[in-house]
Every structure is written in structure tokens, then in C-alpha cells.
Amino acid sequence: MTDSQLSHVHRHRPATVPGRAPLLLLHGTGGDENDLLPLGEALSDGAALLSPRGPVLENGMPRFFRRLAEGVFDEADVCRRAEELADFVSAARESYGLAAPIAVGFSNGANIAAAILLLRPRVLAGAVLLRAMVPLNAAPAADLAGKPVLLLSGAADPIVPTRNAAQLASMLAGAGAAVDHQVLPVGHGLSQADIAKARAWLDRT
Ligand code: MLT
Secondary structure: OOHHHOOOOEEEEOOOOOOOOOEEEEOOOOOOOOOOHHHHHHHOOOOOEEEEOOOEEEOOEEEOOOEEEOOEEOHHHHHHHHHHHHHHHHHHHHHHOOOOOEEEEEOHHHHHHHHHHHHOHHHOOEEEEEOOOOOOOOOOOOOOOOOEEEEEEEOOOOOOOHHHHHHHHHHHHHOOOEEEEEEEOOOOOOOHHHHHHHHHHHHHO
């Protein structure tokens, strides 16, 4: 399969340093496949990067699934899009010869990564979830035994209530994931602290 035959518009940067887990970069609402490449480079020197564009448009802004309002998701669409993205990752791994990636998702991208963890846990080697919330209220029982997950939330996040982030952490931990949940004194946007913590976590994962 050539890269233009893969289901999602995307960027792929081959690894330049062997032995590092590939990163699956998942942007926030209004981002695209180019957005998080600098973040990926900052988080893991020389790792392969795979960065798809969300296929859903909301007023012209790419997203990974449909929502009915801010923080209110179309759960049938979350399931469908998570399955399609999981299939894209499997096909891209074959095309580019990649090991299972660690997802690095921000906001809407973190939410679809959390949905993949719940629905297709084998697709990801782990996940860094930046400002994620519960993507599915009716999630099936997943087996995430030992899967490493870093969840970084903002204490002053106007979009993700801290209680919702804590609920996601316990949902993932309840399914067996090794969850490190930290609440930073920040809002919804990314901070230097996110980058430092995610980088250190990836180094020891
Ligand atoms: C979402 O829709 O996934 C969340 O509300 C985060 C966002 O994209 O604003």
C-alpha cells in the first residue's frame, strides 16, 4: 500500500534513532497533520512520527470525531472514527514498517486516543493524553493490562472539568493500564511543564 492509499491524510517521518517507540501524533480541533510534528520532535529525539489529520470537519476545522456541543460527543461517531483510525494505524505500520506506536494526543486528539485505548487497546503501545476527557460513557470492558498511560490535565481547564479527567484516569486504571495522572496548574493549552513531563515519561517508558 502506498501512503496515498492509506485512509487518512497524514505525515510520516521515519526514525533517525533506532529503538525508540514511534509516536502517533493526534492534533486538537482545528489542527492538522503538520501541527504536532514539532511537539513529537521535542518529546522523543529521532523517533518515527506518524501524524494523521482528523477526517471530520466542524465549521471547516478538522477533528477526529463529531460532537453535539463542546464536551458532548456523538458516541456512535466516536466509536466509528476510533475503529477507522485504529485500522489506519495498522495499515500505516505495515506500509512503513513501524512498531506499535505510543499515541501523543492533545484535546480532541487525546480524546480519540483514549477511545482507541478503550476499543482497540492492542493498536497502541501506550499513550500520552494531554487534556483528555472521558470519550465514551458506555465503554466496553477493555483489557489494558500494564499499558502505560500519562494523563496530564489542567487545574484551570475551562473545557475539561478535573472530575471528568479523574474519571477517565480511573476508567483506564480499572481496565489495568499503568496510569500516571498529574494535574498541572494550567488551563487547556499546552505548557512547558507538559513537554518536560511527557518527555521524561517517554524516556523511562
Ligand atoms: C472535544 O471535542 O474533543 C473536546 O471538547 C476538546 C476540544 O476539541 O475542544
